[in-house]
Amino acid sequence: MHQAPNTLSEYRKEIDSALQDEFLRRTLDTFAVAYRANRETIFQEVDERGIINQIAESRDKACKRMEELYAQFKEQAEKRGVRVHRAKDATEANEIIARIARENKVKRIVKSKSMTAEETQLNERLFADNFIVDETDLGEWIIQLRHEGPSHMVMPAIHLSRYQVADDFTKATGVKQDTDIQKLVKVARVQLRRKFIQADMGISGCNFAIAENGTVTIVTNEGNARMVTTLPRVHVAIAGLDKLTPTLEEALTALLVLPRNATGQRLTAYVSWICGAGPCSVNPDGKKILHVVFVDNGRTEIAKDPLFSQIFRCVRCGACANVCPVYRLVGGHKMGYIYIGAIGLILTYFFHGKDKAKVLCQNCVGCEACKNVCAGGIDLPRLIREIRSRLTDEQGGDTQAVLLSSVMKNRKLFHSLLKFAKYAQKPFTGGTGFQRHLPAMFLGKHGYKALPAIAAQSFRDRWPEIAPRAHEPKFRVALFSGCAQDFVYPEQLEDAVKILAARGVEVDFPLEQSCCGLPLEMMGQRKTAVEVAEQNVRAFSRKSYDAVITLCASCASHLKHNYETLLAGNAGLYGKTREFAEKVVDFSSFVHDTLGLGSDDFNNSGQKVAYHASCHLCRGLGVRQAPRDLIKAAAEYAPGEEEELCCGFGGTYSVKFPEISAQLLEKKLDALRKTGATRLVVDCPGCVMQLRGGAEKQGLNVKVDHVADLLAENLKPQGGKT
């Protein structure tokens, strides 16, 4: 039922078949767009950030007190007639539950949805012991009939069409079923009612295990959990230890976000608060037999981890999958082992082991969409990178990553190799900016975009000639180029320098700077990532600058948000790293916010210009208005659909998963066509590489370049403030 790929090539084959699934693609596409709009509307009624911070803080505190909360819950629940168990792993949890069933002479079991029971693969164990087990959540029941695992944490059968469901129901009932969804839902109502009535035992999940009074809280829409916990003689609730919640207040706060994030609802139809073993008329003593089984399965260890303990903020809302551009393409069965989406990649590593996680955890493009919506504010992309780094330490990285890593340790070697590449590529470029004549064999799955050529002269080599001199400068800034602009698109930096110099800014370009290190992080090469970070902080600490400007959103976000953590162990750079990170600013923000450039500074070309919001700019740095205002000042801004959707570049991601990258690119180009624009500008050379390559390959008559290029072209010499 559950599978995890062993090798990247095996995984890519699976992904290929998922990409062929037209229904899945269409469904997830519609869902992604509708979800985003619904979520935005439903969150307007509450203080989203405030509540998320509150959840993060309270879960972090609860995590530190897990043992104490467990003891308190146990004491409170047992006082109320509940038996509380603690299982060290999945096998033991399943054993406890099977034993409870045997001891109570149970034959039939009904279940309401529980991801923890999926984690322990409880059904398989119960089937092996010859119990009759029926899932009663509609989606879970459908996938049980199909012998599949869930493809979404909240909507487990989202990958299936009404026609498939009608076929499954026809088989299950022996009667031909209509494909009308309203009727199909009623088939479940009719079929499952008998099962609820006949069942001896109900198994439910638990959204919150409230320590103050031993309450099990269950959140559902269908009402099946109420049946499961009421009709049978025995009720077993299964919960991860992370579900321990100190008081009702924390649960109520989480309930403000969980349904909103999961399905755009204010609250689910039902929330049950079960405090103690209450009445049950079918037991001889008239009382319910109620057990709560807590599953550890590595949780006490994770709780002690200073970084990974934040995964206990997860409320299992599934939002990280809802916004993930990769999930949207390949679906849940290809994006996690049991738990899916971004959190699924992480939980797979902890609950199901590194063998299951090693390939899966590569499938994150790093767009940060998940981090932006997480109910607990978990830094999911960072944790995924961290797991890659751990896997590298434990198992060694792949050959390419190790090779690149060893080259990049030595800046001079890295840079001379890049320069050498410009000679090596000559036969293939035909004098254009693209590598045109690479044999198709060599390109393989990468044929969806034209690859850029290495520039004839790197920016660092041009610098001595173009370095501007400013008299009585308003600002002194340093440029951080990043590899792509230094060696592939130096003209973007030149355009930026032209604008800065024209507005009285003194620009410096420290030559000792190197790669920002993000690609190394993405490949799990932590050690080298730290080394290049040190080089860069040193390079920019020799002089005092008002700002460190970069035209690459990914570099900016990495320098600003990750350097302090990466260099935390370096006492020699203490203070310098923070000072450096604080000064880092993206080009558009500096020009717009600090220099205050606007319509007076540019000749409006009238050209229709579309915009792609790079992941690391809009989500990584929260910059949204500046670039759009600048476009409006220099041209006619043509807004497009889903401007903030990832273009699929993701640095090394596009090399590892070219098929997915190509599909994401396709989506962006479709949106671009609809704008009718003749130019597309972005704030990141990586996105330029991806989008320009795609536009070239498809023969679109659209120029793709950096915001700086558009601005430099239309800059008024003096500015309007004279």
Place this chain on the structure above:
Amino acid sequence: MTQTDSVSRHVVETFIAKAAAVNAVVQELPNIQAALRYVVDVCAAKQASEILADEPGVEQGPPGPNNQPTRVKRIVAAPDLDDGEYDVLAKACEEKGFLCIREGLRNYVAGFDVGVSKALLGVAASGTCLMNTDGEDARLAGMIAEIHIIFLCASTIYPDLPSIAQKLRERINEEPITYTTMISGPSRTADIERVAAVGVHGPLELHIILLED
């Protein structure tokens, strides 16, 4: 209208809007007598309840919308009502030929027509009713009935979830062992192609009677 009145009217209106947003039918009625009449009228107007499982001795009518046999004698279950209220309802039901019950609901889990419950309080922001469902009958009334009708006093509506924390605590700790349910709209699902559908397991309809007193 005093300022407090207008504030509480705002809360009531929010409740009505949010409950309607999740497909609940909200009715403002002046008193319990009117509410009890409403229950009987709803039961009389609805299609007869389908019988979804074996029930010995039940008189069966023609198949309902899901091709299951229907009840000939309609059932109204009202475990939450006090004696006086129950007597009034039982009498009105008898006149219509309905069976009115307040206990032993397990005998009718194959499905019945109307369940009547009383809410402890309401939450405006999500159109939610907080219910004491300690007893099995109280739970079944809102689970098995095709139409669930909740009586809620307008004066007990609170603005949002955080504002009821202490009330919820008092409710849960009211007895040594309790079962409390929050209800927001009828039973629903979007598990097939994300298309919204109500009545997957629980009530097909939820009616909330807002009482002035």
